[in-house]
Amino acid sequence: MAPGLPTAMDRPHFIGIGGAGMSGIAKILAQRGAKVAGSDAKDSATAEALRALGVTVHLGHAAAHLADDASCVVVSSAIREDNPELRRAAELGIPAVHRSDALAALMDGLRPIAVAGTHGKTTTTSMLAVALTELGREPSYAIGGDLDAPGSNALHGAGEIFVAEADESDRSFHTYAPEVAIILNVELDHHANYASMEEIHESFETFVGRIVPGGTLVISADHEGARELTRRLDGSVRTVTYGESADADVKVLSVVPQGLKSEVTVELDGAPLTFTVSVPGRHYAHNAVAALAAGVALGVPAAELAPALAAYTGVKRRLQLKGEAAGVQVIDSYAHHPTEMTADLEAMRSAAGDARILVVFQPHLFSRTRELGKEMGQALTLADASLVLDIYPAREDPIPGVTSELIIEAARAAGADVTAVHDAAEIPGAVAGMAKPGDLVLTMGAGDVTDLGPRILDRLSN
Template sequence: MAPGIPTALDRPHFIGIGGAGMSGIAKILAQRGAKVAGSDAKESATAEALRALGATVHIGHAAGNLADDATSVVVSSAIREDNPELVRAAELGIPVVHRSDALASVMDGMRSIAVAGTHGKTTTTSMLAVALKELGLDPSYAIGGDLAGPGTNATHGEGDIFVAEADESDRSFHKYDPQVAIVLNVELDHHANYASMDEIYESFETFAGKIVPGGTLVVNADQSGAVELVARLRDLSMLNIVTYGDSAQADVRVHKVTPRGLTSEVTVLMDGKFLTFTVSVPGAHYAHNAVAALAAGVALGLPAHNLASALGKYTGVKRRLQLKGEEAGVQVIDSYAHHPTEMTADLEAMRGAAADSRLLVVFQPHLFSRTQELGKEMGEALALADASVVLDIYPAREDPIEGVTSALIVDAAKEAGAEVTAVSDKTTIPEVVAGMSRPGDLVLTMGAGDVTDLGPEILARLAQK
């Protein structure tokens, strides 16, 4: 067995190893010396990166992919029970480990920061990972997206700090025992797993209750759901609570956010002193994420001034307002936003960064259940753009729901006064965008599905104008 690795994860097999959460854990285990294997639906840069670390990656799911000597099969909530590798694991008596349990195991014994919230987790976790590395602390981290600098979503560091994105979607964040936890926001999402806001609050309460005694909860002082969560917490005697935000009552108060093109200058009031630093991504939403990261690092014992300076080294995460390129005077930017609050934040950020530009959006809804519950709000968010194209719903792990289509979003957008067009054939999008755009425009591909693949195709078509 490799040192520092639980027996069950010495020779793990990951089903869906190319996924953002799964690949991160697999990379860390491979770097620690585990014999990692797994399978994924298609080839990818992630699969190649895993192979470069010594992992065996099969393309396609088949019972024969699973080695008889595997010590566990690691799955996420997206893996269906009839997956042939999962069926084979049952036949061989190989233990099945949920992704969250695997992540909890690799975090065990380290000083950990867990970042939770309905949106903003990846950015905030990434900011912390970059800043801690800049300070020479060499943290381990597991993130839901690839950092623009290191180009990876996870790594095993030699330091004693572990920064993790804590996923609330399937309640898997209940598995962690962080020293510091961040709650960015609490909103109704993941409708297949949560039936009401009360269930959401109960889930976040459980997460807060897992913070180690004497640990710290860093929480948004401005967002109503986060404020309500604090009010609902029953036993605060063993928990330090640090609030951040615009509120005059916030412990770390955001005094001012000044746009500087595609960056922002942020001034906070902390412990009676003003502190100013730069965030290399646009918009108040991302500035507040940086302030949450600052508060968490200080709670872990790091000097505020040094940490603030290090946060300026963060240059973004792939798919979080990532500039894909420019052709014919048109910039193409990619956004992972798929919840109305995220959509609004990114659209407002782009408005602030380029006030004189037209903003065109290619939006792909993600999940039938989310569209059913939040389609109206998605349409209203698109009213912030000058014009939008809405694709068919990206199903991901879900089966269709009768009557739930992109028309819910398109109709709501039109009611809100938006200029919006429904396009079912994704292959026509480059031509559609080329016809809509003119020099000086910003084109935003938006959504959590494969809409990201359209960026290079749009740029190629613009180059022909």
């Protein structure tokens, strides 16, 4: 058994093993020598990648899938209490372990960097993982999205650094004890779990309190929610701020667009440092600066880390180019919160020049649409035209009166060209009827809207 593998997880069973967070933990445990099994509602490339590591992946959820000798069942907050495998585990006396506790156990004994914030976690975690790998540091990492191939969201590395995405949505990031924590921004989201900004700030304060003695907090100096959090801290944790604000410790002097890249210059320890970020947009440049500050806090020389950050060329679903057909590029965006939508659309506008931007947007969660539908509609004014699908429910039940019309009405009131499409099967034909050579098509949202990219390309080709 590899060092650092908790005995209680030597034969884990994952319920929902194909999910972004769950599959990463399963992969690391398998690479450390655990006998891993699990189930998922449907087959996927991620499941197939796990099978290649020797993981047993069952399709569907059934009590019979759980082996009697499983050491634990690993669950996420999305798993309901009536899940047959979870109920069977209770009957057998097999303990249930939340995925955050499993991840925290994997980080034990290493030097963790935990990346938190309402937006940008996956990108920033990925930037650090790629750059540290480029430098030969052999980090372990757990990311909420694939870097390239299915199953590339996690790795058990031989080095001492563990980079992990820290999820605030269900307060599970309170489990971690990082040596360095990054907080990119602080906004109200996840309305089913947080009723106010006060609750959000209290949750992030608890996360900061988990930083180990002598550790470092890297936090935005520009984002008001982050600045408010910094004001609320008692000063017991070493804090490094970054951004364009005059009082930032790592000051961003300039972000110069260069096509689908940016040249970023920062002032670090009183001296300028210029490096390339290989993805477009000011917000991605700021993510890279946060990654730089965190790596330096852990002892990685800035002169080495800065150029290594250019090795990051994107992660799946974060402005990922899906292909080109008939002179039209199709790009996929995971953005589902108004701030993310605005940032990605501004990045594309900056890179696109005079090209038209056409958006296929799928709202994610009824609760988020109820609270932020107006702001989503306003974000769509940055597109030349948008098609809006019905709400992707994910883990939620419908809320009476909450539909995509809330977004459409707000978008039209703000002057946007928006059309409702209730059947996703109609999207490829609708886009083909709108798009012209030179246009950019953005499929946007956290649901299965991502599946439409290849279908749109096929229709454009024909």
